[in-house]
Amino acid sequence: MFSPQTSKLAARRPLGMSALSLALFIAFAPAQAEKLTLLHVGDQESWLLSAQGNLRDNASQAISFYGGVDRLASVMANAQAQAEAAGRTVLKLNAGDAFLPGPRWNASKALLGTAHADGGQDFFDAIAMRHIGFHAAVFGNHEFDEGAATAARFAAVSGTTYLSSNLNFQSTPAFASLANAGRVAPYTMVSTSKGHQIALVGATTPLLPRISSPGPVSLLNHDPLQSEQQNLIRMTELVQQNVDAARAAGAKTVVLMSHLQNWNNERQIVIPRLQGVDVVVSGGGHELMADADDRLLPGDARALTGHPQLVKDRTGRDVAVVTSSFGNRYVGELNIEVDDSTGAIRAIEGSRLLRVSGNAADADRVQGDSFLKTSVIDPVKGYVDVLNSTRIGSSQVSLNGVRGSKGLPGSFEAGVRNSETNLGNLVADAMRFAGKADVAIQNGGGIRAGIAAGDVTVGDTFNVLPFTNLVRRAPSVDAGQLKQILEHSVATASAAGDVNGRFAQVSGLRVIYDTQRNAGSRVLKVTLDDGTVLIDNGVVVNGLRRFSLSTIDFTAAGGDGYPFAAAGVLFENAVDTITYQEALERFISSPLAQGGLGGLITAERYGTANPLDAAGRLVDVALAPIPEPGTYGMMALGLGLLGWLQRRRRTAHPAAAAAA
Structure with missing residues (x-):
């Protein structure tokens, strides 16, 4: 077991250690040891061109x-050359979500x-992976966004071994063939x-069936009726079995490559139940x-702050955990030393997060890899430039498509996963327009980017709605069914802005809910745009x-846990449906006479949404006063709390107040 004190001291320094840390290393290290460097990336998500997305050096x-990705390859190559010159063995690891549907x-x-x-399908993302030469990758959720067949094909041409302890690789012939070939x-x-x-051991999020489209590829040790935490615990049993098997097969050091959506899952649930794992490379x-x-x-x-983080396993032994953000923006480097005979980590000699920069003013600027510049960057940029130049309209306002983040009640970052936003309203309106429906629901997790004020292009719509999700229509829904759906949407919401992809943006209705109430009984009032009240004081008042x-x-089939099937909602089996990206493009560009926007997204219709606005489409009474009469519990207390929050927000968070 390595000393946490020694590790934390050394981990703050790169390969060139100070005399003090070198003396400490000599004092604690064995006579025979081997030096390893782990270079890790994750959540690349097809950010091939730049950290902006669709522009390059603009x-x-x-x-x-x-x-x-060409500059990322150069950063990795430079780090690898430096490590190998110092006599180190280098492993290049990919923590999953190598691609993401979109332009x-x-x-x-x-x-x-x-x-x-x-003679078959190749992918620019796979070309980059082959050229970089990863030793292994773990299956994330986005590898399955276009189904099992695409996931298998991508793994087949990625040039590396794709890992997961909890995916059933016998579920399809394509995966079974890949498994037989190793x-x-x-x-x-x-x-x-x-x-x-x-040993490099993989683990994939148990949320896969809810947040992606694995189709016939099933999860092992998984119960869809159990919670995420329960399924993580069940998954950890499989991970431990594979750790034990790898050590029995001769592995002296074990690296867990996990894609569990949040490093707290590794920190709080997985690592404390494991033993025999030395390092965790986290993704998602x-x-x-x-x-x-x-x-x-x-x-x-x-x-x-601190790369790596140290977490104790079930034996009290420290496990180093690293992750590297997303989007080809950084390369993580972890330098460790292992005992030749036991494989135990004796020291973390150095650790750093290497920025990927092409900015001429930066001392760490790199030139992009020439092969990837020619074979990936140039053709992808040419394709995307056409989309970016195809104007479909303009917007008078900036449209908020951020995820959002938790904070103080009333002053959290509002985004599509925790609050109504103007872009959420626009997308939901487009869904309603495309489906010729009375109401529409769009999960916030399906909205991936915002749109700046000014010209709006086809490329923008792909950035906002990158998946191949199709518009589905249910011709006959009642208030009771709708209440089940809306209760699911706000079940994890809070006045502090807790973020969840299930949070729904809506069109054609107004929803008043209370996050102070228990999940399942939060929806207080639902009113259609024509004034029909469907639910009042939490009770269905118009069931006919x-x-x-x-x-x-995606959501119609139960994605993000949506209970459409359990609620008995029946969808049409349409053969002429379109993607939600196409729906947004058509809604913006269609003439006003046809129900579209005529190419103009106006500030009057899509001004900035504010979670403190009681006149919005989605109103949490824990935050906003309701100007209409009602019998909602603790309303007076809520109004007092709101006033205090607004005053505190203006004084303690003036920027947030101005933005709202």
Whole structure:
């Protein structure tokens, strides 16, 4: 077991250690040891061009000079060369979500349909992975966004072994074939330059069936009726079995590569139940884990100070946990030393988060890898430039598509996953328009970016709605069914802005709810746009009124846990449906006479939404006063609390108050 004190001291320094840390290392290290460097990335999500998304080295967007998979490859190559020159063995690890549907991903489908050496589909993201040469990757949720067949094909051409302890690789013939060839597996073994065996073990989020589209690919040790925490515990049993199997097969050091959506799942649930794991490379949560002296991208802020974080396993042994944000923006580097005979980590010699910069003013600027610049960046940029130049309208306001984040009640960051936003309203309106429905519901997790004021292009609609989700229509829904759906939407919401992808943006109705009440009894009043009250004081008051509802096929099929099936909602089996991206594009560009926006997103209709606005479509009475009569409990107390929150917000958070 390595000393936490020694590790934390050393972890603040890169390869060039001070005399003091070197003396401490000599005092604690064994005579025979081997030096390893782990270079890790995760959540690349098809951010191939830059950290901006669809622009590259564009003076109008400073962030476009950062990121880019070609520059990431250069950062990794430079770090690898430095480590190998110091006599270290280098492992390159990918923590999952290598791609994400959207305009950059669509470039592969448009341009690489027969481009692979076997005559089949290739992907720009896979070309980059092969060129970088990852030793292993773990299946994330986004690998399954376009179904099991695409996930298997991507794994087959990725040039690496894809890992997961809890995916059933016998679920489809394609996956079974990959498993037989060793291209997908629960774990894999790699050897160092001295013959030291290292096991890389994978774990995929148990939320996969809810947040992606794995189809026939099932999860092992998984019960859909149990909670995420319960299924994480069941998954951990499989991970432990594979850790034990790898050690029995000769592994002296074990690295768990996990994609569990939030590093707190590893910290609080998984690692405390494991033994025999030395390092965890975490993905899925986008956390920015960095030391105080690591350079960050403009506008970025550390979620966690200290790379790595140390977490005790069930034996009390320290496990080093690392993660590297998202979007090809950073490369994580962890330098460790292991005992030749036991494989135990004796010291963390150095650790850093390496920024990916192409900004000429930065000392850490790199030139992008020339092969990837030609084979990936240039063709993807050419494809996306066409989308970006195809104007469909303009917006008088900036449209809020951020995820949102938790904070103080009334002053949290409002986003599509915790509050009504103007972009959420726009997307929901587009869904209603496309489905020719009375009401529409769009899960916040399906909205992935905002839109700046000014020209709006086809590329913008792909950024906002990148998945291949199709519009689905239920022709006859009643108030009781709608209440079940809306209760699910706000079940995890809070006055502090807790974030969840299930949170629904709505069209055609107004919903008043109370996050101070227990989940399942939070929806107080629902009124259709024509004034019909369906629910009042939490009770269905108009059960006879039937109305049509549109949503996306992801939620209609139970994605994000939506209980459409349990509520008995029946959807049409339409053959002419369109994607939700196409729905947004058509809604913006269609003439006013046809129910569209005529190419203009106005401030009058889509002004900035505010969670403290009682006149909004989604109103939490824990935050906002209700100007109409009602019998909602503790209303007077709520009004007093609101006043206090507003006064505190204006004094303690003037910027947030101005933004609202």
